[in-house]
Amino acid sequence: MKKKLIEFKNVTKEYKLGDVSIKALDGVGFSIYEGEFVVILGASGAGKSTILNILGGMDIASSGEVLINENNITQYDEKKLTTFRAEEVGFVFQFYNLIPNLTALENVEFASEVCKDHLDAKEVLGKVGLDDRKNNFPSQLSGGEQQRVAIARAVAKNPLLLLCDEPTGALDYKTGKSVLKLLQDLNKETQKCIVLITHNAAITPIADQVIKVKSGKIEEVITNVETQSIEGIEW
Numbered sequence: 341m342k343k344k345l346i347e348f349k350n351v352t353k354e355y356k357l358g359d360v361s362i363k364a365l366d367g368v369g370f371s372i373y374e375g376e377f378v379v380i381l382g383a384s385g386a387g388k389s390t391i392l393n394i395l396g397g398m399d400i401a402s403s404g405e406v407l408i409n410e411n412n413i414t415q416y417d418e419k420k421l422t423t424f425r426a427e428e429v430g431f432v433f434q435f436y437n438l439i440p441n442l443t444a445l446e447n448v449e450f451a452s453e454v455c456k457d458h459l460d461a462k463e464v465l466g467k468v469g470l471d472d473r474k475n476n477f478p479s480q481l482s483g484g485e486q487q488r489v490a491i492a493r494a495v496a497k498n499p500l501l502l503l504c505d506e507p508t509g510a511l512d513y514k515t516g517k518s519v520l521k522l523l524q525d526l527n528k529e530t531q532k533c534i535v536l537i538t539h540n541a542a543i544t545p546i547a548d549q550v551i552k553v554k555s556g557k558i559e560e561v562i563t564n565v566e567t568q569s570i571e572g573i574e575w
C-alpha cells in the first residue's frame with residue numbers, strides 16, 4: 341500500500357474584489373500518494389494554479405483542510421508556512437525565474453544551500469544534462485536549458501514534492517517534450533512526488549493520476565494502472 345502524502349478535503353478559495361466574490365475553488369477534494377506523478381488538467385481559469393499555490397503554501401485556502409503528511413497546512417502561521425515552502429516544496433514555473441546575474445550553478449546553489457537536506461548542486465546540474473553549461477549565465481542558455489536549471493534548482497532542495505506550473509508552456513514541441521522526459525525520469529529515479537499543471541490532455545498517460553478541474557470543482561480523477569513514456573506520445 342502506497343502512503344498518502346497529500347489530501348485536499350473540501351477545499352474552497354474565495355477571492356473578494358469589492359462586493360464581488362469569486363470562488364476559484366469550490367469543495368475540492370483529492371488524495372496524492374508517495375512517489376506519484378500527478379497531472380492537473382483543465383481549461384484556463386479552471387482553478388489549477390490556485391490548487392498548486394495552496395498545495396505549495398504560497399496561498400491559503402478559505403476553508404477546508406490541506407493535509408501534507410497528515411499535517412494540516414491551513415493551520416500553519418506565516419513562519420511555519422515559510423519554512424514549509426523553503427524546505428519541502430520545489431517550484432518550477434512556465435517562465436524560469438532564474439536570477440540573471442548568477443550562473444546556472446550559482447542559481448542552483450543559492451536556492452538549495454539554505455535547505456538542510458539539500459543535494460550537491462553540481463551533481464544535480466549533471467543529472468539534468470547541463471554539466472558543461474554550469475558556468476553560463478541564464479541569458480547564454482536556451483529556453484529549454486534555462487528550464488533545466490530551474491528544475492535542478494527545485495530538485496537540489498531535496499523537497500518532499502515538486503510542483504510544476506505549465507513547465508513547458510514557453511517551449512517548442514521538441515524541447516517541451518525533453519523537459520517532460522526529464523521530469524518523468526526524475527520521478528522514476530528518485531520516487532519524488534511531482535504535481536504538474538497542463539492544458540494538454542495528450543500527455544495524461546504519463547501520469548499515475550490525472551485530476552481534471554472544471555470551474556473550481558473536480559470534474560474527474562483518473563488513475564492510470566500503467567503509465568506511458570512521454571517518448572511514445574505525439575500531439
Ligand SMILES: Nc1ncnc2c1ncn2[C@@H]1O[C@H](COP(=O)(O)OP(=O)(O)OP(=O)(O)O)[C@@H](O)[C@H]1O
Nearest residue numbers: 355362363364382383384385386387388389390391
Ligand atoms: N488573486 C486573484 N484575485 C481574484 N481572482 C483570482 C485571483 N487568482 C485567481 N483568480 C480567479 O480564480 C479562478 C481560477 O484561477 P486559476 O489561476 O487557478 O486558473 P487556472 O486553471 O490556473 O488558469 P490558467 O490555465 O489560465 O492559468 C479564475 O477565475 C481567476 O480569475
